[in-house]
Amino acid sequence: MTRIGFLGCGQMGRAILSGLLAQGVVQAEQILVAAKSSAKQTAQQFEVKAVSPVDLLVEADEIFLGIKPYQLHHVEQWLKDSRVQTRLAQSKPLVMSMLAGTSFAQLRLAFNNLVTLIRLMPNLPAQVGHGLTLSCIDPQITEEEKATLVTRSRELLQPLGHVEELPKESDFHAATAISGCGPAYLFNVIESLADAGVHEGLPRALSLRLAAHTVLGSGHLACQEHPAVLKDRVTSPGGVTIAGVRILEQHGVRSAFFEAVIAASQRSRTLEKG
Ligand SMILES: NC(=O)c1ccc[n+]([C@@H]2O[C@H](COP(=O)([O-])OP(=O)(O)OC[C@H]3O[C@@H](n4cnc5c(N)ncnc54)[C@H](OP(=O)(O)O)[C@@H]3O)[C@@H](O)[C@H]2O)c1
Structure with a gap:
């Protein structure tokens, strides 16, 4: 069973989580949520499991990163845990970052190059299956790996609405100004x-x-x-x-x-x- 984690599960994390559950793309038992203080409440609402950020990084195969951009520095703390380091080094899990204005370079640095990265920019109507998600795969990923990631990310994102794959990371600024805002x-x-x-x-x-x-x-x-x-x-x-x-x-x-x-x-x- 693929374990899907929501690391930071606020407005946007919950919109995606409820969209995925409602569309039957994932089952509640696959889901792990971690937040600063609201994880238990979110877990109760969606009947999923609440864990600490460290446990989520150890257990999840695919992670929606939904903390605020200025909270990215917390990742450094979580990566200090030896279980997290071992896990990431072994499996390089997929991290789908929703952090506005946070580049691949910043994300790679925060995760010490130990994860596979996709940048996403979802919008709120994802909650009702009419969202628009901008998606861009880390340009440092090989063409071969990219094809698999495009398929997997579409599988997860299309039930939330329309998906646009951006060829260039720099397009995020203008595209977000339309569909995110x-x-x-x-x-x-x-x-x-x-x-x-x-x-x-x-x-x-x-x-x-x-x-x-x-x-x-x-x-x-x-x-x-x-x-x-x-x-x-x-x-x-x-x-x-x-x-x-x-x-x-x-x-x-x-x-x-x-x-x-x-x-x-x-x-x-x-x-x-x-
Ligand atoms: N809202 C939008 O329309 C929108 C659209 C596109 C992209 N985004 C992006 O999505 C991301 C999330 O935005 P949002 O509006 O959902 O923000 P939000 O409601 O403030 O959610 C942030 C989440 O991060 C958690 N968090 C904060 N510090 C943490 C820590 N130290 N450890 C673990 N979890 C922590 C919070 O926990 P608590 O719940 O316990 O506080 C909360 O669940 C942002 O990066 C934003 O740029 C948002």
Whole structure:
């Protein structure tokens, strides 16, 4: 049985764990979770096993690393344990790091070159099987090993939603600014659409459902057809929708999203430089 560990199991770790369990990709008895103080509670919630970070590194074959980037220094402490060192040296387990802005070079250093690395950037909708996971395999891994890792990572990640394999590690900054940060932008959009509906007299719950399902359906369509073509199709001459589009243009909504993505991408580059 392959043991899958969640080393740091907060917001994102739990989103992936619940997605994997819900989709039946893994069984609860395969899972180990370690956290600073919440491991037991998470283990109870998902009926999985809570262990210490050291025990997780000794027992797990495949590890989702879900601590915060600034907590990476803890790895050095865990690697001081002789059981961890022996285990890693023997089997070079797979570590799938979700740490934003943390490069392969930083991860290799932290794990003393004793693990096989994939960088991931999941997003929150993974929790409901509609996530987008960016994935990149350590360029130092041989082409032969890469093929096996691509297959295995797809097996684990596709049930969580769409997977994009990034050819270059440096693409993470811009890609994360869209798909990692995008849910926060779109939650803002949904909330403001719903607020406006309430202003116009709709009950709050109804207004929220309308806004959320509109974003959901529009996203599905935009996966198939160019958004400009779709926008033109729903804006009839002199109609209601184009009157609303005019206001969005007046308030620079496109420009705001444009700048938000650039700011997030640049922030990611800055964080990586430390
Ligand atoms: N949230 C997102 O939308 C998102 C999107 C993409 C990528 N990410 C990346 O995912 C990672 C996790 O983010 P998050 O939002 O899930 O953070 P989070 O909710 O703060 O989770 C961090 C986890 O790490 C654990 N932890 C902290 N220090 C530890 C230690 N010394 N030993 C063991 N466990 C420790 C925490 O334990 P406790 O629960 O006990 O505090 C918690 O379970 C980050 O690196 C982030 O860059 C997040």
